[in-house]
Amino acid sequence: MEEEMAFDWRTIDWHEGRVRLIDQTRLPDAVEWLELGTVEEVARAIETMQVRPPPPTAVNLFWALERMEGVAESFREFRVRTPEPSSRAALEAMKGRLLEEARRVLAEDVAANRQMGRFGAGLLPDGSRVLTHCNAGALATVGYGTALGVIRAAVEAGKRIEVFADETRPRLQGMKLTAWELHRDGIPVTLITDNMAGSLMRQGKIDCALVGADRIAANGDVANKIGTYPVAVLCREHRLPFYVAAPLSTLDWTLESGDQIPIEARDSAEVTHLGPHRIAPDGVEALNPAFDITPARLVTALITERGVLHHPCRETLQRWKNEGGVRVQGVE
Amino acid sequence: MEEEMAFDWRTIDWHEGRVRLIDQTRLPDAVEWLELGTVEEVARAIETMQVRPPPPTAVNLFWALERMEGVAESFREFRVRTPEPSSRAALEAMKGRLLEEARRVLAEDVAANRQMGRFGAGLLPDGSRVLTHCNAGALATVGYGTALGVIRAAVEAGKRIEVFADETRPRLQGMKLTAWELHRDGIPVTLITDNMAGSLMRQGKIDCALVGADRIAANGDVANKIGTYPVAVLCREHRLPFYVAAPLSTLDWTLESGDQIPIEARDSAEVTHLGPHRIAPDGVEALNPAFDITPARLVTALITERGVLHHPCRETLQRWKNEGGVRVQGVE
Numbered sequence: 001m002e003e004e005m006a007f008d009w010r011t012i013d014w015h016e017g018r019v020r021l022i023d024q025t026r027l028p029d030a031v032e033w034l035e036l037g038t039v040e041e042v043a044r045a046i047e048t049m050q051v052r053p054p055p056p057t058a059v060n061l062f063w064a065l066e067r068m069e070g071v072a073e074s075f076r077e078f079r080v081r082t083p084e085p086s087s088r089a090a091l092e093a094m095k096g097r098l099l100e101e102a103r104r105v106l107a108e109d110v111a112a113n114r115q116m117g118r119f120g121a122g123l124l125p126d127g128s129r130v131l132t133h134c135n136a137g138a139l140a141t142v143g144y145g146t147a148l149g150v151i152r153a154a155v156e157a158g159k160r161i162e163v164f165a166d167e168t169r170p171r172l173q174g175m176k177l178t179a180w181e182l183h184r185d186g187i188p189v190t191l192i193t194d195n196m197a198g199s200l201m202r203q204g205k206i207d208c209a210l211v212g213a214d215r216i217a218a219n220g221d222v223a224n225k226i227g228t229y230p231v232a233v234l235c236r237e238h239r240l241p242f243y244v245a246a247p248l249s250t251l252d253w254t255l256e257s258g259d260q261i262p263i264e265a266r267d268s269a270e271v272t273h274l275g276p277h278r279i280a281p282d283g284v285e286a287l288n289p290a291f292d293i294t295p296a297r298l299v300t301a302l303i304t305e306r307g308v309l310h311h312p313c314r315e316t317l318q319r320w321k322n323e324g325g326v327r328v329q330g331v332e
Numbered sequence: 333m334e335e336e337m338a339f340d341w342r343t344i345d346w347h348e349g350r351v352r353l354i355d356q357t358r359l360p361d362a363v364e365w366l367e368l369g370t371v372e373e374v375a376r377a378i379e380t381m382q383v384r385p386p387p388p389t390a391v392n393l394f395w396a397l398e399r400m401e402g403v404a405e406s407f408r409e410f411r412v413r414t415p416e417p418s419s420r421a422a423l424e425a426m427k428g429r430l431l432e433e434a435r436r437v438l439a440e441d442v443a444a445n446r447q448m449g450r451f452g453a454g455l456l457p458d459g460s461r462v463l464t465h466c467n468a469g470a471l472a473t474v475g476y477g478t479a480l481g482v483i484r485a486a487v488e489a490g491k492r493i494e495v496f497a498d499e500t501r502p503r504l505q506g507m508k509l510t511a512w513e514l515h516r517d518g519i520p521v522t523l524i525t526d527n528m529a530g531s532l533m534r535q536g537k538i539d540c541a542l543v544g545a546d547r548i549a550a551n552g553d554v555a556n557k558i559g560t561y562p563v564a565v566l567c568r569e570h571r572l573p574f575y576v577a578a579p580l581s582t583l584d585w586t587l588e589s590g591d592q593i594p595i596e597a598r599d600s601a602e603v604t605h606l607g608p609h610r611i612a613p614d615g616v617e618a619l620n621p622a623f624d625i626t627p628a629r630l631v632t633a634l635i636t637e638r639g640v641l642h643h644p645c646r647e648t649l650q651r652w653k654n655e656g657g658v659r660v661q662g663v664e
Contacts, residue, residue: 028613164619167603169501169525172611175604180613191618193501193603195526195559199624202561227527229534230562233569271499271525272507274606279504281360281512286523287496292531 009138009145009152009181010110012051014103023050024139028180052140052173056264060249064105071101106142112247112305113144117153120210120245120303124154124161128207131197133166134225135177136212136245146212146245148181150303155187163189164206166197168225170270170288194227201238208300209235213246220296220312221258222246226289232298241300244312248304253321258293266290341470341477341484341513342442344383346435355382356471360512384472384505388596392581396437403433438474444579444637445476449485452542452577452635456486456493460539463529465498466557467509468544468577478544478577480513482635487519495521496538498529500557502602502620526559533570540632541567545578552628552644553590554578558621564630573632580636585653590625598622 012021019036025048026032034050036042045051075094124130130151134140137148144152154161163182168174175191182189192200200206209231215223222228222244235242255261266288272280280286302312309316344353351368357380358364366382368374377383407426456462462483466472469480476484486493495514500506507523514521524532532538541563547555554560554576567574587593598620604612612618634644641648 166527167501169499169527175612175616179616183613183616189616191603191612191616193526193558195498195501195562196619196621196624198562198565199558199621200619202625226525226531230527230530230566233530233566234562237565237569271523280507280523281515284507284511284515284521284523287528287532289528289531292528293534 010143011138012106012142014099014106021045021051022139024052024177025050027139028176056262060247063249067105068098068101071097109142109247110144113141113146113149114153115305116146116245116247116303117144117149119305119308120150120243121154121157121159123241123243123301123303123308124150124159124208124210126159127162128154128159129162129164129205131164131166131200131206131209131231132178133174133194133209133211133228133231134168135173135181137178137181139177139181140212145181146247146303147210147243148178150210150243150245151182151187152185155185161187163187164192164197164200165189166194166227166231167191168227169194173225194230197231198234201234201240206238206240208241208243210243210245213244213250214291215255215261216244216246216251216302216312217255217258217261218251218253218317219257219314220299220302220317221261222294222296222299223258223261223263223291224294226292229292229294229298232294235300236298242294242298243301243303244294244299245303248306251317258295261291261293263292264290342475343470344438344474346431346438353377353383354471356384356509357382359471360508388594392579395581399437400430400433403429441474441579442476445473445478445481446485447637448478448577448579448635449476449481449488451637451640452482452575453486453489453491455573455575455633455635455640456482456491456540456542458491459494460486460491461494461496461537463496463498463532463538463541463563464510465506465526465541465543465560465563466500467505467513469510469513471509471513472544477513478579478635479542479575480510482542482575482577483514483519484517487517493519495519496524496529496532497521498526498559498563499523500559501526505557526562529563530566533566533572538570538572540573540575542575542577545576545582546623547587547593548576548578548583548634548644549587549590549593550583550585550649551589551646552631552634552649553593554626554628554631555590555593555595555623556626558624561624561626561630564626567632568630574626574630575633575635576626576631577635580638583649590627593623593625595624596622 019042021034023032023034034045036045072094075097132147137145151161151163165178166174179189179191197206211224211228211231213222213224232242268286268288271286271288272278296313299312302309309320344351351374353366355364355366366377368377404426407429464479469477483493483495497510498506511521511523529538543556543560543563545554545556564574600618600620603618603620604610628645631644634641641652
């Protein structure tokens with residue numbers, strides 16, 4: 001069934017007045033598309049994790065919301081200037097403008113991922129064995145993906161790439177989403193538990209790590225899924241590159257460092273339970289921080305839609321901001 | 333129910349001609365004791381993981397078997413010297429000697445763990461927050477435990493100890509056994525997924541790591557449950573002590589280094605399945621190495637029943653072997 005569907009990494013779309021998206025709670029067992037017609041239906045899909053909600057940590061959610069607010073704001077100005085339209089026509093006009101802006105955000109997201117992929121692919125030599133953590137793929141974006149977009153672009157450029165996917169406890173996004181996406185694309189992927197990567201690195205079986213980011217501070221510190229930081233430490237120990245692929249909208253210039261990024265504490269039942277069943281001993285408490293912070297000094301390069309920034313830090317990022325562009329290095 | 337049982341960390345015993353042990357597949361939901369009367373019943377309990385089988389990696393299994401063989405051997409010599417006993421009486425005599433030796437091994441194991449605990453407790457200051465990985469507790473030994481024995485001894489000495497227990501994928505021994513043992517003892521324990529320890533260390537919430545060992549090479553390299561090595565690397569990164577508690581029978585003088593320790597590759601279904609249910613995407617392969625190797629340079633100290641050996645390496649271990657004892661340091 002699922003093989004017959006047209007699936008080109010576009011995981012969310014607008015179709016005949018409704019939001020169309022893949023039900024992520026059914027993956028990897030089934031690919032089912034939901035069609036949502038109301039705000040309440042979308043809210044329910046987020047609450048039930050059918051589509052992964054961006055954590056408060058994800059700064060580009062607010063960036064997108066601000067763009068939409070900007071449209072609404074300009075519409076109010078338009079109304080002041082032309083005070084006589086019927087309220088119904090005014091509403092329709094605003095809806096049209098908001099939809100247009102949303103489609104633009106969506107198209108820009110895919111284009112940014114494609115561009116990021118092309119830049120990042122230059123960092124992956126033919127034959128690379130790449131470690132991933134969590135899911136920074138089509139299912140984490142509108143389509144194509146950030147970290148997985150880089151891998152897809154390298155494969156499209158004819159390179160042989162092999163992926164080791166951290167399963168990513170507690171929610172197993174690496175197992176259920178990343179391994180699923182890559183296997184579906186025919187890219188060789190091997191699943192490992194999060195505690196196996198160190199041993200594989202020590203045996204020389206991994207060439208680099210490549211992850212996404214939820215938020216990047218002005219000094220280059222990276223907030224990403226819990227378990228990202230140990231991957232970066234292990235890369236440093238084994239002198240392997242640690243790459244972060246993220247759109248520029250992930251950069252939060254208001255934060256001096258990663259220490260200012262609040263870490264969401266999620267329900268500990270995600271650790272102690274599997275579905276409705278408790279697997280941990282009764283009475284035992286668990287922690288469940290959603291993210292950790294990787295200090296910029298451990299990041300070999302930041303891959304963005306504007307180019308690759310090696311050794312990201314306050315100075316290089318500030319220079320990029322001032323010059324309106326990043327120094328593009330290592331791009332084939 | 334379970335609170336009423338006499339449970340003093342003795343998890344396996346010999347009772348009225350039968351082996352008595354805790355069914356580990358029922359933990360943490362229920363504490364059920366099995367009574368096994370035949371070799372076949374014991375073999376079945378090992379196959380079904382009701383009692384954890386020692387991996388080939390565990391050198392002290394062979395050490396114990398050699399002791400039993402030694403008894404059988406001496407019995408054959410006895411028969412040659414006194415050639416006329418009835419064969420039935422001879423058989424009974426041998427059974428008695430074997431049982432006696434088995435009881436001695438059992439008693440020595442508990443005594444060694446108690447001794448190890450007393451030595452190791454000196455390394456844990458009052459208020460220590462200790463990271464554990466896998467289960468090196470009463471359930472991994474005859475009773476009391478190695479790493480958990482050290483924690484128990486520190487608590488018995490009046491120290492406040494708090495434990496963070498790695499859940500230890502894929503089989504979750506940290507969640508199901510370590511957290512259960514400690515919670516039952518009233519020792520504060522918080523469960524974490526394996527990928528959370530790095531972030532906790534970075535936040536200054538962990539003071540040291542304390543693990544067991546399945547096998548230690550002559551140069552001090554340690555084979556232990558997969559995920560131990562990354563813990564050691566993270567300790568080094570954060571300048572935290574990384575302690576290994578293991579009886580001297582764990583030392584394998586025939587191995588030059590950890591590179592010579594064969595790593596058991598277990599069934600990948602332990603990663604891809606939960607019980608009978610596949611949770612990984614169809615067609616995706618997984619790795620499942622049972623152990624990893626932690627190089628001796630990352631081990632702050634080796635805690636044994638003969639004392640604490642700081643900075644274990646080929647030279648210090650060889651000197652211990654030659655002198656018939658370890659240099660005891662840091663013991664209160």
